[in-house]
């Protein structure tokens with residue numbers, strides 16, 4: 002593709018060299034540069050892509066795109082494009098390279114601290130069950146119709162993202178549902194995509210290792226809605242204290258969902274049990290296979306977005322009643338000894354509080370709650386003591402363990418967690434860094450009627466230690482223990 006076409010949507014400051022140079026491939030990683038590549042230098046968290054411009058040219062890059070003054074010498078065989086902001090240019094160029102696929106599909110983005118995977122996945126399932134070719138980009142994996150692809154991120158980098166959207170368009174998909182993480186908004190991974198609508202779930206503490214404070218975290222999320230164009234929808238949870246803030250400056254049509262007050266989409270809960278709940282959405286009663294008030298919020302967002310995208314109310318309600326939980330989100334496994342394990346991806350204080358209160362509500366005192374929980378390494382440290390406190394508050398017994406320690410010492414993470422407890426709480430909690438042993442111990446403590454919550458890793462089938470992912474699957478561990486009972 003010609004360079005002039007590729008950079009049509011970019012804010013170019015200066016071009017030096019042939020603006021019609023033929024580009025054979027695009028990348029922001031010098032390690033992937035081949036002859037004819039366009040290399041975009043982006044400043045990152047660990048390093049700055051600008052330091053690799055020389056290396057990219059050595060590897061025969063034809064075009065270099067950058068946003069900081071260059072100190073390197075200029076080569077006549079290379080075209081140099083200075084742009085206002087490289088991260089935005091990367092997203093624009095990626096979109097152009099793949100033929101602007103977001104303009105050829107109805108793309109819906111879901112953002113918020115918790116619930117994104119659940120909502121995006123259920124929307125994808127509803128549209129598939131309604132007969133529409135559709136795609137999904139989520140933490141658990143990506144789908145192009147029924148074809149599954151592994152993933153590495155909640156929201157992929159712009160090149161991978163646009164390549165998936167292209168695959169979807171080529172496969173005839175009419176709808177695409179994707180999670181939009183705050184990292185992605187901040188790093189402009191979704192810049193330039195045309196969304197048909199955006200959904201906000203909630204905002205509670207997470208990622209304070211990345212965002213300097215909650216206000217900045219909120220404003221990053223809000224900027225996603227600020228950028229939605231007219232003729233799209235912005236659907237928000239008006240029960241969340243930041244729900245309406247998200248819509249303050251959007252040009253999109255505004256819609257709300259709520260369990261507590263007047264809203265476009267409303268729900269009530271009548272009964273809660275381990276296999277599901279009896280609820281009402283906009284006055285129509287239905288049984289769903291989801292547990293917890295938080296999941297009713299998720300279902301309401303899913304219902305609202307389905308209606309806004311044009312599906313029939315009756316049809317959506319019918320499908321909602323047959324949908325099953327998403328992998329690793331409140332997945333229940335019954336033991337032959339009549340106690341239950343719940344594998345759940347709660348890895349934030351709010352998620353843990355919600356899951357524990359849902360379990361306690363369903364149990365209503367008939368059985369004990371034993372929680373196995375840890376916190377991820379190289380992530381928000383301030384959530385550790387809070388999660389430990391929430392675990393102790395909502396459980397009868399707690400076994401603190403490792404999550405993904407990444408590059409931290411598991412014992413340091415555990416000590417950060419334990420710092421949230423009183424001396425008495427500390428002495429009654431168990432600390433077993435080996436997650437397999439921790440799960441075994443929790444199961445050994447359980448009596449008929451009890452519930453073991455295994456929190457934090459949900460669908461993950463690995464444990465990441467010092468840059469290496471070792472196979473580990475909470476559900477598999479529980480099933481092994483239960484089958485030996």
Ligand SMILES: CC(=O)N[C@H]1[C@@H](OP(=O)(O)OP(=O)(O)OC[C@H]2O[C@@H](n3ccc(=O)[nH]c3=O)[C@H](O)[C@@H]2O)O[C@H](CO)[C@@H](O)[C@@H]1O[C@H](C)C(=O)N[C@@H](C)C(=O)N[C@H](CCC(=O)O)C(=O)O
Pocket residue numbers: 029030031032042043044045046047048049050051053153154155156157158159182183184185
């Ligand atoms: C903190 C963070 O978000 N980092 C992301 C970021 O990497 P980075 O800024 O650290 O990149 P860097 O290593 O500093 O490199 C800067 C630039 O130099 C380039 N480079 C680097 C080395 C080299 O030899 N040559 C070269 O050209 C790199 O390709 C890059 O363009 O940009 C990369 C490319 O898009 C991402 O893969 C990477 O995700 C890392 C692996 C990550 O763990 N991210 C997590 C925190 C994340 O994004 N999570 C959210 C979900 C959060 C949630 O919802 O809970 C997600 O959307 O997945």
Ligand SMILES: Nc1ncnc2c1ncn2[C@@H]1O[C@H](COP(=O)(O)OP(=O)(O)OP(=O)(O)O)[C@@H](O)[C@H]1O
Pocket residue numbers: 113114115116117118119120140155180202203295296298299329330331345346347348351352353355356459
């Ligand atoms: N609406 C909600 N409100 C609060 N907690 C929720 C909600 N939905 C799900 N959770 C909790 O958060 C966990 C993660 O849910 P989900 O994977 O849907 O969120 P996510 O936003 O995609 O998370 P991530 O940021 O890791 O991608 C669930 O396992 C559950 O414990």
Ligand SMILES: N[C@H](CCC[C@H](N)C(=O)O)C(=O)O
Pocket residue numbers: 155348376377378380404405457458461
């Ligand atoms: N998307 C989240 C997932 C956290 C999952 C938890 N198991 C952990 O490793 O901290 C993150 O990258 O922060």
Ligand SMILES: [Mg+2]
Pocket residue numbers: 117118119139140141155180
């Ligand atoms: Mg997710």
